[in-house]
Amino acid sequence: MGTVNTVEKALAAALYAEGDASLDAAASLLAADPGADAELRRRGEELLRRAWERGWQPADVARLVRRDLGEVHHRLLAELVAAESAHYGPRLPHRWEAQLRDLAGEVPPQRGDRFGRATAVLELYRLLARLPRIEAVAPPPGAGPRAAPAPGREGTGREPRMLTRVRALLAKAEATGYPQEAEALTAKAQELMARHSIDEAVLAQGAPAAHTPSARRIGVDAPYETAKAVLLDVVSSANRCKAVWNGPFGFSTVVGFEGDLEAVELLYTSLLVQGTRAMTAAESAQRAGGRKRTRTFRQSFWTAYASRIGEHLAAVAEEAVPGELLPVLATRDLAVADRTRRMFPETRTARVRSATDAAGWRDGTSAADRAHRASPGRPLPGRRA
Incomplete structure (x- = not known):
């Protein structure tokens, strides 16, 4: 006692x-x-x-x-x-x-x-x-039987072959010191993810209702977390997911189908690494020119980087979808939107700090162009070559 x-x-x-x-x-x-x-x-x-x-x-x-x-x-x-x-x-x-x-x-x-x-x-x-209640993305442990993972994913001992290939491509893109090679590798990874998402949509057509969207939380770390949250948001949108940012706790909750969620996390992480490396190189060039590194330069860099990546990914997403699959994908989009509304009945729009450093904006835009410049690839499923 x-x-x-x-x-x-x-x-x-x-x-x-x-x-x-x-x-x-x-x-x-x-x-x-x-x-x-x-x-x-x-x-x-x-x-x-x-x-x-x-x-x-x-x-x-x-x-x-x-x-x-x-x-x-x-x-x-x-x-x-x-x-x-x-x-x-x-x-x-x-x-x-x-x-x-x-x-x-x-x-x-x-x-x-x-x-x-x-x-x-x-x-x-x-x-x-002092932790408050937040939106649950899974039942607490011990609450019931373990939820069965999607086929081919966790629980089988193997991840889908597509994700293994994407992971390898993005790792190479992060490691190379040659911007053109990084461009090609990242573009190829995005192409594979888009093709896989469409394949899954076709396979899921008419599948049991249990195949529904889920959610996962992805860390959005300081500094420049607002711009990084925007980057995660545009990556999520391009992969048919929705992201809701919780600034005080440093994460976004991303809602979507399992394969798309995995693609979002992989691509977002890779783009962060590539963006950080590009910013470091740009700052070195600035110092060589006699200018000191500044917070406004970095903030402007990340803001431009996220904005430009969003433009590229939106264009890729529109190009990737065969017209005959639009009804199938629209049904999945509605399911994701419904799950997001149920998890977050009240959300508000966050303001993004404006970019005030012209050099940072220019270098961030250039880095995004290098990371996601379109490259020729094989036709997507359902498209004519």
């Missing part, structure tokens, strides 16, 4: 009070009572379960902890999530295994002194206790 009282007093003092004084007092209580460690861990697992019930997933919490706290807290979270998840066995939601594997790669936290560790634990628990 004594250890329970110690933890009760510490949590009551630390979780809901502001300031460091209450946190220090609570950490001192825990540091002086080693017998309270097991109960403290149990309370942490309970806080995690409440977070899952409020719509959060491991990757969401990990992203927030790394942003708002630090690496020590992130490693503590990985340790806690591993212990809490062990209770569910196979009853984990779709895609949780990959998130848990990512966290499992974390180095265990340094033990250090008991006071320092107790302080970090309480700071982590304070963040967990």
